[in-house]
Amino acid sequence: MVKKAVIPAAGLGTRFLPATKASPKEMLPIIDTPTIQYVVQEAVDSGIEDILIISGKGKRSIEDHFDRHPELEERLLEKEDKMYDEIMHLSDMANIHFIRQKEISGLGDAIYYARHHTGNEPFAVLLGDTIINSVIPVTQQLIDIYEQYQSTVIAVETVPHDKVSRYGIVGGSMMSDTLMNLDQLIEKPSMESAPSNLAIAGRYVLTPEIYTALEKTPPGKNNEVQLTDAMVNLLKSESMYAHTIEGKRYDIGNKLDFLKTNVEFALRRKEFAAPFYNFLKEIVESHKDQF
Missing domain, CATH: 4.10.340 (Interleukin-10; domain 2)
Structure with a gap:
């Protein structure tokens, strides 16, 4: 059973400078709610209440957001403000832990920081700058598939063929309209070499064997340890599946x-x-x- 989630949120957010110079991109609001709050809520709605957020320098406001604020709470309570219950909910919605990625060395490196927290258990990964709107939470969709196959499951979405070079693309044999048994993962292939137009969509359920694969994965593009490269190594010894999401993904990264x-x-x-x-x-x- 998948009981833990990891949310990587250590990136520099350079595409949103100067707004992200001192404030994390994960805290950019969708109207009045920080992006990462939607991500945490998805994990909670999927039955996960033990969440590790991988943060970094300048990300303290994420911790503050999910912490108590007694002075604010007291003021809202005195005014009988309807926001009181919502603010109280933030600190109670899950057991949220934090660890800092000491250097920005790639998504794979960030995930490796979670090894002591998740131990020998499968765990969900939700990228902190990606919101997915769906009737059934996408993380729950992946967990349901994991429970059936006991192997790594990746969320994917259909993208235009002429845009595949922007994404990590999967290939394999279709088991149903929405489930693929993987035999390829390629980071940003050309349109001619792409095995499909199914792009990795920022949600995963990973087995603990990913940590061994990460240990054996050298730095790749930008001298960073890429999670996709580690999954390619893991695919040599473990079955892996891709699920086409039922929902709409919003990439807050641009x-x-x-x-x-x-x-x-x-x-x-x-x-x-x-x-x-x-x-x-x-x-x-x-x-x-x-x-």
Whole structure:
């Protein structure tokens, strides 16, 4: 049974400078909720309450966000503010632990920091800058498959064929409409060499054998230890599966997708969906001659 989750959140967030110079990109808000809160909530909604966040220098605000704030709590309680329950929920939603990645040495290196926390158990990995909106949490979807096959499961999504060079791409034989038995993982292949157009989508359930694979994986691109490279090594000795997600992924790692995500989430909020929609129509109409 998968009882623990690891959330890597140590990256520098250089694509969002200067906003991320002193504030983590994982704390960038989707309207009024930090990105990483959505990620933690997905783990909790998947039945996981033991979460390790891999942070780094300048990431202290993530710890503060999930910690108690007695002065704020008291003020909200006195005012009978409806936010009181939500703020209290933040510190109670899960058992959240933190460890720092001492150097930015790749996603694989970050995951290796979790070895003492997860031990000899399978564990989920949720990237801290990726939100996935789905009826059934994607992590729960992966856990269900792991329970059946007892092997590593990777979440993937369909991307346009001409965009495969931007992603880690998987290949193998389809077992159903949404499940693939893997025999290839290729990081950012050319369109001609890509085995499929199924891209790794920032969610995994990994077996503890990944740590042995990471130990044997030399630094790759940018002199960093890549998780995909370690999984390629693990694939030589272990079956591995890819599940095409039922849901929509939002990559908060780039500015355009961040803006799009805020717009979509705003249109789902009852308190201002209608006026915001009307505002968007007015803005589009007033700018139509510019494009």
